[in-house]
Amino acid sequence: MEESMEEEEGGSYEAMMDDQNHNNWEAAVDGFRQPPPPPPPPSSIPAREPPGGQLLAVSVDRKGPKEGLSMGPPPPPEANGVIMMLKSCDAAAAVTKAAPTPTPGSTININTSTSKFLMNVITIEDYKSTYWPKLDGAIDQLLTQSPGDYIPISYEQIYSCVYKCVCQQHSEQMYSDLIKKITNHLERVSKELQASPPDLYIERFNIALGQYMGALQSIVPLFIYMNKFYIETKLNRDLKDDLIKLFTEHVAEKHIYSLMPLLLEAQSTPFQVTPSTMANIVKGLYTLRPEWVQMAPTLFSKFIPNILPPAVESELSEYAAQDQKLQRELIQNGFMRGDQSRKRAGDELAYSGSSACASSRGYR
Structure with a gap:
């Protein structure tokens, strides 16, 4: 009784699947728009469906019956391949339509943020708030130090700051800030010299000149990258020459006509001014502007050869x-x-x- 019921159920299920597979096969062929292949001769029709057909039907239709059940004829391989390709293309197009297309602005922002993260970009705000204050403090100490004093600054750190700012295209701003910083310092020095009494005037001028020239021996090497890749390349000048010119314009030119009479008077009175002070000032004035020799050739000839x-x-x-x-x-x-x-x-x-x-x- 139970065996007969199973056979009836199995038969009805097989019949239903035959109809379904037959309809699927016809629909696939119609979709491909090709006429169905001609039926084979009767002698070539096998008595049973080969096992391969059943396995192929099972692998294609994953929701189909279990193995061992009879299946209808499989769809033609060519038509099935084209249909599967068309379906995959339709699925890819649907995914593409569903995904939002990135706008050019969003792409640029992503690239910019990525490059900034990778290269540690220094913005102009970073330069003004972080890097230049370090350089400003170091320059202050170098300009005001006395000969032989110890300065508690890291030359490696300052050198690294200059190097990073040059690499990030801040050379022009850094050069402008440096010139402005030193110009303000020299203007203060000039005002202090103007307020000096005559008996201290020569000595204080010698201190100001020696202090500044000593500071340049440290400032110029610290800004060597800016000098090499900006001043020499784009301005066709040299940093040391520019800084010496600043002292000439803002200090020496303003005091040369007050200083020279005092030097000539000191020359006529031996040891009124120490020989080392006289030598430093005369040689310094000649370095700043050689034309000043014409104001007192005899004085300059005592410390510089081949003047007369x-x-x-x-x-x-x-x-x-x-x-x-x-x-x-x-x-x-x-x-x-x-x-x-x-x-x-x-x-x-x-x-x-x-x-x-x-x-x-x-x-x-």
């Missing part, structure tokens, strides 16, 4: 008289020439003449 024309034989007596005058002034100020007991008689004049010639040749 070469000595001539007709002027040797004049040179000897100048040398003897200098010796007398030194003796009057307490400077002795040492032990003269071993000198022979008559050597004094010969010594004076030879020393005068030697000193004259050295000055000239």
Whole structure:
């Protein structure tokens, strides 16, 4: 009884699946718009469906019956392949329509944020709020330090700040800030010199000049990348020359006509100003502007060679008289020439003449 019921149920299910597969096959062929293939001759029709057909039907229709049940004829491979390809294309088109198309603006924002994250972009706000304050503080300390003082700054950190700002295209802004910073400092120095009394004027000018030139020995190397990739390349100048020019314009030019008379007066009075101070100032003025030699050629010739024309034989007596005058002034100020007991008689004049010639040749 139970076996007969199973056979009836199995038969009805097989019949239903035969109709369904047959309808699917016809629909697939109609969709491909090709005429159905001609039926094979009767002698070639097998008595049973080959196992491969059942397996193919099971693998294609995953919601179909279990293995072992009879299936209808499979759809033609060509038509099934084309239909599956068309279905996959339709599915891809549907997914494309469903996904929002990115706008050009959103793509640019993503790339910008990514590149900023990868390259650590320094914006102009970052430069003004973070990087320049570090450079500003270091420059302040370098400009105001005394010779031999220890400055608690990290030269490596400052050098790295300059390098990063140059790489991020902030060289022009950094150069402008540096020039403005040093210009303001030199204007303050000039005002302090104007308020100095005459007896301290030369010494204070020497301190200001030496302090500034010493600061340049540290400032210029720290900004070497800006000098190489901006000032020399785009401005065709040199950072050290620009900074020396700033001192010339804002300090030396404003004080040269007050300073030179004091230097000439000090020259006429030996040791009123120490020789080292006189040498530093005269050499410094010549470095700033060589044309200033014309204001006092004799003064400059005592510290810089080849300022005056070469000595001539007709002027040797004049040179000897100048040398003897200098010796007398030194003796009057307490400077002795040492032990003269071993000198022979008559050597004094010969010594004076030879020393005068030697000193004259050295000055000239």
